[in-house]
Amino acid sequence: MEAFLSPKDSARFVAESSQDVLVEEEGVRRVAEALFDKVSAKEFSLAGWKSLHELNPQAVSDDAVNWVFLADTLNFSFWSEHEDCKCLVKYRGKMYSGYWALCAAINRALDDGIPITSAAYYATMTLEQVRHVFRSDTDVPMPLIEERHRILKETGTILLEKFGGSFVTCVKMSEKSAQKLLRIVVENFPSYRDEATFKGKKVSFYKRAQILVADTWSSLEGKGDGCFSDISSLTIFADYRIPQVLVHLGAMRYSDELMRKLREGVMFHSGDQQEVEIRGCSIWCCGLICDHLLELYKRKGQNMSERINAVLLDYYLWDYARDHREDMKEIPIHRVRCIYY
Numbered sequence: 001m002e003a004f005l006s007p008k009d010s011a012r013f014v015a016e017s018s019q020d021v022l023v024e025e026e027g028v029r030r031v032a033e034a035l036f037d038k039v040s041a042k043e044f045s046l047a048g049w050k051s052l053h054e055l056n057p058q059a060v061s062d063d064a065v066n067w068v069f070l071a072d073t074l075n076f077s078f079w080s081e082h083e084d085c086k087c088l089v090k091y092r093g094k095m096y097s098g099y100w101a102l103c104a105a106i107n108r109a110l111d112d113g114i115p116i117t118s119a120a121y122y123a124t125m126t127l128e129q130v131r132h133v134f135r136s137d138t139d140v141p142m143p144l145i146e147e148r149h150r151i152l153k154e155t156g157t158i159l160l161e162k163f164g165g166s167f168v169t170c171v172k173m174s175e176k177s178a179q180k181l182l183r184i185v186v187e188n189f190p191s192y193r194d195e196a197t198f199k200g201k202k203v204s205f206y207k208r209a210q211i212l213v214a215d216t217w218s219s220l221e222g223k224g225d226g227c228f229s230d231i232s233s234l235t236i237f238a239d240y241r242i243p244q245v246l247v248h249l250g251a252m253r254y255s256d257e258l259m260r261k262l263r264e265g266v267m268f269h270s271g272d273q274q275e276v277e278i279r280g281c282s283i284w285c286c287g288l289i290c291d292h293l294l295e296l297y298k299r300k301g302q303n304m305s306e307r308i309n310a311v312l313l314d315y316y317l318w319d320y321a322r323d324h325r326e327d328m329k330e331i332p333i334h335r336v337r338c339i340y341y
């Protein structure tokens with residue numbers, strides 16, 4: 001059977017033949033120049049994963065790795081039809097939305113004594129228990145709750161049967177290779193197979209699998225089993241926020257026809273040509289931004305390959321998108337209901 005192109009090769013192939021999404025070389029250069037002084041900031045650092053995000057586990061531990069595995073197994077489709085009518089989770093006096101609502105619900109459950117990060121528990125949860133753990137504090141539930149229940153059962157059962165119930169086993173099997181861990185995840189956990197066919201070729205983006213490797217790296221602070229020698233081989237994670245911020249910053253552009261559909265709130269399906277173009281061009285665009293950033297430092301005699309990679313660029317841009325919602329409201333996200341991002 002023909003293998004899937006890697007996310008990087010998929011992105012190159014999509015960007016080369018994309019019709020409705022364009023990577024703007026001049027915009028890429030401008031973004032890289034604008035980020036030049038940000039590289040040394042905590043927002044662009046591995047340490048920022050903990051220091052900037054109170055809901056992320058702060059310890060270096062097996063529990064933290066299994067927390068990451070649960071969070072990234074459910075890390076998809078938080079967008080709501082109406083911005084003012086969405087799932088919110090209140091945790092320790094603060095309201096959280098989107099991805100952070102998921103994390104708040106996980107921590108709320110743990111505080112309530114529910115072992116939600118244990119595969120032995122989530123592999124056998126009833127739908128009602130899943131609804132309770134991930135309940136919203138508004139009357140808008142978290143999207144795709146039935147799918148989340150199915151995926152918890154599937155993923156927990158596999159983790160128990162093949163890996164002793166802990167994602168730490170997978171991390172150790174990867175022998176400090178990000179690509180090997182990515183392969184272990186995609187080969188063993190079906191819900192992570194974020195793949196499509198584009199113009200006759202099998203392409204992959206592996207958004208949740210790649211962010212799982214990245215978050216594991218961050219949670220382990222890039223040390224010990226998490227000292228991935230090839231962490232720079234990962235791409236950014238093609239979700240629905242990164243494309244929005246790239247268009248907002250002028251590094252990427254949509255055709256008039258695509259922009260009209262996005263503004264109308266047209267629902268896309270995972271694997272549609274325009275959806276694949278948005279995701280593939282986002283990955284390719286960010287790869288070019290990384291390359292240009294590295295080049296700018298190289299011209300100053302500095303090798304920044306340890307401080308600049310797609311993971312840290314992604315984290316920076318995603319957090320930037322979260323903090324600049326209002327400025328970006330003219331750029332619609334692309335709407336897909338799926339389990340991949």
Ligand SMILES: Nc1nc2c(c(CN[C@H]3C=C[C@H](O)[C@@H]3O)cn2[C@@H]2O[C@H](COP(=O)(O)O)[C@@H](O)[C@H]2O)c(=O)[nH]1
Nearest residue numbers: 049075076077078079098099100237239240315318341
């Ligand atoms: N590319 C990229 N996509 C990311 C993340 C994260 C969370 N990662 C955090 C954890 C550690 C890091 O420090 C990050 O702060 C979630 N998502 C995706 O966004 C969407 C949710 O958006 P909203 O509805 O606004 O919450 C949804 O597709 C979700 O899968 C990321 O980092 N990069």
